[in-house]
Amino acid sequence: MGAYSQVLNTAQLTSLVTQLLTTINASKSKAEIIIQMSCLSEMSKYLRSKLAPFLLKIIPLLQGLMMKVDPKNNDDQNELTGACLETLQQIVKSCPVQCATHIPDLFKNALTLLEYDPNYAYDVNVKMTADDDDGGWGSDFEEAQDQVDEDDSSWKVRKGAVDLFSAIIKANKNFHTTIIDKYAN
Numbered sequence: 001m002g003a004y005s006q007v008l009n010t011a012q013l014t015s016l017v018t019q020l021l022t023t024i025n026a027s028k029s030k031a032e033i034i035i036q037m038s039c040l041s042e043m044s045k046y047l048r049s050k051l052a053p054f055l056l057k058i059i060p061l062l063q064g065l066m067m068k069v070d071p072k073n074n075d076d077q078n079e080l081t082g083a084c085l086e087t088l089q090q091i092v093k094s095c096p097v098q099c100a101t102h103i104p105d106l107f108k109n110a111l112t113l114l115e116y117d118p119n120y121a122y123d124v125n126v127k128m129t130a131d132d133d134d135g136g137w138g139s140d141f142e143e144a145q146d147q148v149d150e151d152d153s154s155w156k157v158r159k160g161a162v163d164l165f166s167a168i169i170k171a172n173k174n175f176h177t178t179i180i181d182k183y184a185n
Contacts, residue, residue: 002042013047017054024061030076033065037083044087044094052098055091059102062088063109069116069157078153081113085160089167096171103175107168113161118154 008016024036040058044051051058066084070077088106092099099106169176 001039002044002046005043006046013050014054017043017051017058021054021057021061024065030080034080034083037062037080037087041083041087041090044090048094049098051091052095055095055098055102058091059088059099059106063105066113067109069113070118072118075153078157082153082156082160085110085113085157085164089160089164092164092167092171100172103168103172106164107175107179110161110164110168113157114165116154116157116161119152 005013005016020036020039024033027033027036062084066081066088068077069081092103092106169179
C-alpha cells in the first residue's frame with residue numbers, strides 16, 4: 001500500500017485516505033481497524049509530507065482510538081492501541097513539521113499510556129500480614145501459579161508509548177527542554 005500510494009495523484013490519494021478513514025470509523029472489528037492502521041503507517045513512510053493535508057483528520061482519530069485502553073486487560077484493545085501508537089510514531093517521523101501542533105497532546109497521551117499496566121495493583125493501602133512474609137523464600141511453584149496470563153498484551157501499549165516518545169524527541173530537537181521544564185518539578 002505504501003509504494004502504491006506514492007504514484008497516486010492528489011485526487012486518487014484523497015480518495016484512498018478518505019476510504020481508509022471511513023473504513024476505520026465504520027468498522028466494528030478491531031482486527032479490521034488494525035489492518036487499516038498498518039496501511040496508514042506504510043503510506044506515511046512513503047508519502048512523508050504528502051500526507052500532511054490529512055493529518056487534521058488522522059491524528060485525532062488515532063488518538064481517540066488509542067485512549068480507549070481497558071484496565072480489564074482487553075487484549076484486542078491493547079493490540080489496537082499498539083497499532084495506533086505505531087502509526088502515530090511513523091507519522092511523527094515522516095511529517096515532523098506538520099505534526100508540530102499535535103505534539104503536546106501526543107506527548108501527554110503517550111505519557112498516560114506509558115503508565116498503563118492493568119496487572120499492577122496500585123492500592124498502596126494494602127498491608128502485608130505476617131502470613132504473607134515468608135522472608136523471600138517461598139516456593140517457586142506457588143509464584144508460577146500467581147503469575148498473569150502469558151498472552152497479556154498490555155506491554156505493547158507501553159512499548160508503543162515509549163516508541164512514540166522517541167519519535168517525538170528525535171523529530172523535535174528542542175522539545176526535550178519543554179519536557180524538562182514541564183515535568184521536572
